[in-house]
Amino acid sequence: MTEQPTPRTTPRTLPSTTERTLPGTSSRTSPRTGPWAAARRAAERVDAATPEGRDRAVDALRAAAVLGVVLGHWLVTALVADGRTLRTASPLQHLPWLAPLSWAFQTLAVFFLVGGHVATRGHASARARGIPYRRWLGGRLARLFGPVTALLGLWTAVTAALLLSGAEYATVRTLVKLALSPLWFLLVFAALTAATPLLSRLHPLWPLAVVLHVDLLRFGFGAPAALGWLNLAAGWLVPYTLGAAWARGELERRRSGWTLLLGGTAATAALLLLAGYPASMVGVPGAAVSNLDPPTLAAVTFGIAQCGLALLLRERLRRAMRRPVAWAAVALVNLSVMTVFLWHQTALMATTATGLLAGSLPGLHTVPDGLDWVAARLAWLPVFVLVLALCRSAFRSWERGGGGRHGRSRVVAAHRPTDRGPTEGVRHVRRHV
Template identity: 75%
Template sequence: MPESRENRRGRQHRPTVLLRLREAAARVDAATPPRRDRAVDALRALAILGVVLGHWLVTALVADGGALRAASPLGSMSWLAPVSWMFQTLAVFFMVGGHVATKSLASVRARGGTYGTWLSARMSRLFVPVAAVLTVWAVAAAGLLLGGASFVTVHTVVKLALSPLWFLLVFAVLTAATPWLVRLNPVWPLAVVLHVDLVRFGLGGPSWLGWVNLAAGWLVPYTVGAAWTRGELESPRAGWTLLLGGAAVTAALVGWAGYPASMVGVPGAAVSNLDPPTLAAVAFGLAQCGLALLLRERLRRAMRRPPLWAAVAALNLSAMTVFLWHQTAMMATTATGLFAGRLPGLHTLPDGLDWVAWRLLWVPVFAAVLGVCWAAFHSYERGPRQRGGRASRVVRVHRGRTGPADVKAARNA
């Protein structure tokens, strides 16, 4: 039977698309400066993916009496706690942030630049995209209330959608303090976390004291990143020390000191390891940092593959957009799904393996909606320097050309 024209066109088109993708990846790879440490970008990408998938898998919105309330599968299925161990990757993000910030500040100063211009550029990259998400959710909240949605529902979805902003505030404070943190040993903020927990849990101190750890706890991996910049963590021994020491301390705190096994907050739980950070969360973060340091060389080798590197570069260019809008993607899917009724894995109580199975099926839908959000708002992350100037020049690579997007991905990932 002769092949139809449509089938022939489809068969011819697929290789063309794949060829173009390979060529684009090769251009990004060729345009990347040889001295760039691609492992840094790979670790940042893994940290962002961990946070996104973690939120999508352990955050549930239950339709209850016409309102939506937050829940978590970790509340009724505590044996799922290891899921939080895999996806609670903020410590790696802070470590990479500390490494990149201290390294870039040193580079700017070496070229005669000032702290003020360096900080202004970094704060703009952080907070310009925030303005967009705040504006959208201010309008959405007003529309929901005027449309008759209950205050409980609006409070729940807005709180979850904007919950990533606490992280940015802490990260911004640490970034601004980078000149004073360049030489700080991570042992000092770790000692603060230890003493805060001793007073809070061991001596019956006030619960508000735990919020001191909001800065001190994340300062620990941030200063680990600074130590990386100083060249103090190049030996595999440093990575193994952090990995094994952090894991042993975490196990002891969870097994004998009564700390929760989950490394993320669980609605209704008496104590959260993350809100604010506890000694267990910080020790676990150090173990993750140790593992990340040990994986650097393997990641560098993996990033020599143009397709992998192009994907990592693209994700790094959109890191803020993905981080800020991933919860909105889940909220939008959940709210829209209500028109079809109470859907399993989306509006039902997360109390069994059937919910887990359904939630895994919803993850690609969340990703697709996040793609729509990215298309609408990623321009806020690029900023004016991405729309012109050096980053948008056309650079020749061997016999081909590297387009503006390829150069941006290579230089700014």
């Protein structure tokens, strides 16, 4: 007899990683599948693609500064409907005890700190690589002003349409002024960027002395109020030159951060309590003096304190940014930072104008004179975020294309999977600020 062959049995295959489920769960709720898992994997790819030597704390500070400004504007800017007219108002007019909240959202000094740091390092790197100043500056200004073209184009068309439709001039003026208000910041930032080779070694005490003397002449000796506009450059030059000093390695010790934080805080408190400066660090309609328009000494010392706090938080931010999800969120904001900054007021006004179709809505068209308005405005914030996201989707290409071939720098290198491996086919995503 011949031996019968042993029957072949098919081995039992184990479920793949993406098919395994925990006891009592279905494949839909598996921790390794679904939208949250996909987002996690995307964040891990962004984390892995980020250049090793990148200081993520710088990007985190920039994102926090821009989001602080956006949130601050959304919370303190009200468009009150008075018949067919829209006029600006602020809860700080009616609820002055809320002024300390403005301290958390007036974060422009941090943006200038980061701007001075990045521009100083960028210019030094360009010089080392033999890139001429004109080409370096052209790339940076293109990234700044590229998104402005779309904003100006849209609001030119909107303004013409409103005037032709018979809208009241006061309403049109209010809307246009709010929509274009971010441009003042951009012009100052561009001027300081252009002067970086001259400012990179300027000591911050020099512009601080200018601000001190301008305020002394204005408020102490009755000099013309127009003199205060000198502070528009000198005031923001203080955090910008602090950023340059950071780039030179002069503010690495924690003692420097503590000196700026405590000194700035003490000076600000003295100016508010003893010299009569307003407590709000943002403009309040109808106020006799604004700390921001133009910047006063109190706004500058407050910014110094913020810069000190930012420097003290660097190590904690670097550790936090090692988490892929946190870093991916920061990288996303930085890749659209100018679009977010320029269009956030438009998102507010688009929501307000559309809401008028449903009548006068609390927190959107009503007078901001009570905590009920504050609660209603907080409820509107997700709507503002959604409209801003739509603006970002529509106009981000203007920011992405603003830098040209030589205006590119790396935030992350986004991986495209290929047959040769997950890290092949790398494309570099441009940073725009």
